[in-house]
Amino acid sequence: MSNRETLQAYEEHVEAYVAGTSAEVSGPPRQWMDRAVAGLAPSARILELGSAFGRDAAYLQGRGYQVECSDACAGFLALLRAKGFAARALNILTDTVGGPYDLILANAVLLHLSRAEFSQVLARLAAALAPGGRFAFSLKRGDGEGWSSHKLGAPRYFRYWQPEQLPPLLAVAGFSTWDLQGAALARTHADWLYGIAVR
Structure with a gap:
């Protein structure tokens, strides 16, 4: 129910x-994306989850990569396609992910999932990666869960995470190594976790 209401x-x-969202990739998010693609060949298969209006995909394309965009919202898909991105409808809880991918990127996407949903999706994404493939994700740092109408004026569900909670879940999902870094973003008035996990 929470995911459906958030998508709505x-x-x-x-x-x-x-x-209400910055049009540029800068600071810690940019550094995280640069780490995510470090050493990847230009031919790498990259899937972005929750592409929204294509900001992050455009940044990666500017670095020479082709990105398969996806989103669960028809409004964002229309925006993406109008900008010339190849984009498909993808609900990470219910739809087939596909693959194998060399990188799956989820910037501020999995923070809308409950702990159980998060664990389920981690396993599905690990299975969609090629051996040695990477999963780059960002979450809000904190404790507990709740609903917020900030920014959109409509309720969205958020689950907050501490870095020590993630390694056991990543291991069970099938990831072999991971790097987790924290950052405070003044623009969003929030503490974030930026992760890169390797299958």
Whole structure:
């Protein structure tokens, strides 16, 4: 239920999300994405989850990579396709991920999943990676869970994480190594966790 309601909030407030989100990739998010693609060949298969309006995909394309965009919201898919991105509808809880991919990127996507959903999705994404493939993800750092209407004016579910909670879940999902780094972003007034896990 929480995921469906969160997706509905995005669907009904696409313009508000775009207006309230930075159009540029900079600071810790940029450093994290640079680490995620470090050493990857230009021919690497990259899937982005929750591409929204294509900001992160455009950054990676600017670095010479082709990105397969995806989103669960029709409004964002329309935006992506209007900008020329190849984009498909993908709900990470219910749809087939495909693959194998060399990198799957999920920036501020899995933070909308409950702990049980998060564990389920981790396993599905690990299975969609090629051996040695990478999963790059960002989460909000904190404790517990809750609903917030900040930014969109409509309720979205958030699950908060501490870095020590993640390694056991990553290991069970099938990842062999991982790197987790924290960062405080003044623009979002939040503490974030940036992870890169390797199958």
